[in-house]
Amino acid sequence: MGEILLDVKDLKTRFRSRGSLVHAVNGVSFHVNRGETLGVVGESGCGKSVTMLSLLRLLPPAAQVESGRALFEGQDLLKMNFGQIQKVRGGKIGLIFQDPMTSFNPVLTIGDQVGESLIYHRRASKEVALKRTVELLRLVGIPDPEQRIKDYPHQFSGGMRQRAMIAMALACEPGLIIADEPTTALDVTIQAQIVELVKDLRDRLGVAIIWITHDLSLVAGLADRIMVMYAGTIVEEATVEELFDDPRHPYTLGLLSALPAFQAEKNVRRLASIPGSPPIYANRPLLAHFSCAVLSPWNVASQNYPHYSRSPLEKMPAIARPVL
């Protein structure tokens, strides 16, 4: 693969909550190449969003990056001063959030908001910014953009707002876009529209994407590489084909087996579920990993997966595949 765009090493983020420390991100290392799409998958509270917020230093006051480095185009995001990180946010790294309903300012027009980063980062005049905004909205497939820039967010539907959000993220031609569950709030048909749009834009503009999601099926067709997170750590990281054809970590296997669609061909009546719930951070000892003992009740070999008949427990380091 190409040149490394973002290189994160041993990132640790802690939350202070009522006197106890919550280890939300616990030594995460990964990288993103130029033009590559990285899928980040995990259940609620596994630390996938906090990881990305740590990179852009958008954490709430209770949270703190404890250690690690995050080189983006050779510069450490975690060591930048306010002015420098402001240039990165929305300028070199675009962001798309989950909820397109609440991520816009309701009293400003779409045109003002999408073009704002151009005025801020590129020192564009208002006229130039508006002209570019029209182009951007056309690029993301909003019909009649000359008129729509005068609309307020409530006049847009959910799917349209998410398109506008993508336009906003693309405004300054960033090298990387971080998309935090961008389609979770949308219907499946609108989700398909957005995914197709993002694929198309990625191929045309060559932008790298980090796509955070809890839905493994969604990144199957979208990502080049996937990392699976559990309890603040990366438990498996592999190319998309490797991950789906031969999942190595029992947690990945558990996640896949819990998908009805993954089981459809095998025609099983019972879904394999992971017993219990994900751990609660405050009660968790430092560096707790997915316990194999937790998994053993669902004996993988007995559930008619010829593919997984050998015990997956034999090989279960925290990251089964070496990271480049």
Add this chain to the structure above:
Amino acid sequence: MTSTSQPLIRAVNLVKYFPVRLGAYGEKKAIVHAVDNVSFEIQAGETLGLVGESGCGKSTTGFTFLQLHRPTSGKCYFKDIDLTALSENELRPFRRKIQIIFQDPYSTLNPRMTIGAALAEPILAHKLATKETVTERVVTLLKDVGLSEKALNRYPHEFSGGQRQRICIARALACEPEFIVCDEPISALDVSIQAQIINLMQDLQEKYNLTYLFIAHDLSVVKHICNRVGVMYLGRMAEMGTKEQIFAEPKHPYTRALLSAVPVPNPHIEKTRKRQVLAGDVPSAIEPPSGCHFHPRCPIAVDRCKTEAPEWRQMDDGRWVACHKA
């Protein structure tokens, strides 16, 4: 339907309109066509899935059948009894037979009631047990859904989302129902927890011969749990058939588009698959398009679709469909 036995559940031409007022001073009256002429039957022990995009009226259909909303017109039969003709008082004995599980296990449990009290309440209200024997019944219920009796004196906030949904299921089961409307019971849960709840619901169905109306927007879940599937679009039923018919050989263009939009957890298929992506958004239910509601987004629409609503008709293979071109 093909079966000749008497269905447990039968909805006939169910209609639910909500009057709303628009404009700053509510000066404009309008009608939301939430459910528009929907008919279905469910046999005892069967699961009918209801799918569609948000706002297509699938939840309203469930609520209206249970008489939580009184229908604008149409009939709802439970066995042979028309629920729409009964007053609230007359309905009460039937309430225990028809239950509901809601989507959000966080907001549907009273935070100030212990689990024991919440589960005992419906049992006592229907006089199915006395104060002395009710605890025993509640413990059995908790065991049925995989919780221990320690839960009795605890409060909802002490449980995780999956456990709370188990409690909601136990509450629905408390009065020995025959029919349960499951309104997106797993959408608020994490993937691994979803699988637990699906398994639990299937086990309970077998154990107590329950009949489900399973409302969901996740098609793969519906494919897993349901016998038959109904696809709704903007208040109307588009297609209904066995799950094999709907998933293997969809006849309605909307069903095809919906299926094509669902991502498959297989990168080899996903990368080569040609998707049929529906353009545009779901139109408003206040002013639904003329003729077939789907025609503005339909890839195969003809002029007739703009003026004439397609008839809800049964095809040779037993499925029902509403499309001129099917």
